Amino acid sequence: MSVSILDAGDAALTIEFGDTIDPGLLAAVNALDAAIARRKAEGGLAGLIETMPTFRSLTLFFDPLVTGREQLLADLKPLLAAAEHSPPLAGRRWRLPVCYEGDAAPDLAEVARTLGMSEAEVVALHGGTDYLVYMLGFLPGFPFMGDVPAALRLPRRAEPRVRVPPGSVAIATGLTAIYPWESPGGWHLLGRCPVPLFDARRDSPSLLAAGDRVRFVPVGTDECRAIDAGVRSGEIDPLVWLEAHEGRATDAQEGA
Structure with a gap:
């Protein structure tokens, strides 16, 4: 080093x-x-x-x-x-719901065509990988995660979007991320996560932290909308929901 x-x-x-x-x-x-x-x-x-x-x-x-x-x-x-001689970073494990359907996945079809895959193959590969949270940046709570499987790696879009909806799950180069807020962005949008990644009212506002591990769990459009509506109305506490749906396990050693 x-x-x-x-x-x-x-x-x-x-x-x-x-x-x-x-x-x-x-x-x-x-x-x-x-x-x-x-x-x-x-x-x-x-x-x-x-x-x-x-x-x-x-x-x-x-x-x-x-x-x-x-x-x-x-x-x-x-x-x-x-x-310089520190052991692999220990972090929490998360299983986050993602809708890879319809309006939630505006770039899925194009990504599949470009890579010579079916949409189902792209979803299976993206959702079947454990990702390491490398850092937070760009926006409050925005996680840069890797590594995306080699078969899914693409450069950023030639024309960035002016508005990327909050919760969008995206890929670019060897990384994947979730946009916590609406913002411009040039990554390929594969789905949407209805669980908020940042809440200033929490003691730890960012849901994720460097060293955490994330796996995406595909959910349908109706379930995604139900979670989103519950969070917005206050009927669903995201942390409680994740615990109840085995969405989080603490103190998971990297590589386990």
Whole structure:
């Protein structure tokens, strides 16, 4: 593992663990992030404001009136050494419902034609894979997940959409994702998940976190609409629904 330290202005620095999307690099990033959080909770790392983890790097924002680059790196040295040899990341397992039918899947037919598959084969392959949540970004709660099976890999759409509906399940290159909010987007839309991924009223607003594992469970249009209506009306608590439908299991070790 090759670690690089990059300056990001006069009040931030980025620690890069590599230049690929890889579970091993993710483990190092999140191990360091967790170790920093523990050290801060103990009263250490004065001047460190916040951290921002990604696929392969961790950016640290600090107050230059309290600490500096060299002091911060000296404080982080033992944590960084341990992170480089961290075990695979443990996370939660989720089974999320996805409707791969009708208006919920506007690109499914085109994707199937492009890949030389039937729509059923695309759904079976996409829904039959366990995905690792690499990071959250782009939008609050937006999970970048991988790895998409090689047979399903496509570049982004030539013409991005101005509006992608919330809950859209999409693929691009080797990744899959769920759009938590309506937004522009250039990924291929294969389905829709009616379970909200972000709720600011929860203690942990984002449903998913880096290191979690996700498998998509196909549901029909009627069931998808019923879940969506229940969530919107408040009759369905998404977390309670997932528990009742075996949608979540905690503390699942990666690769299990």
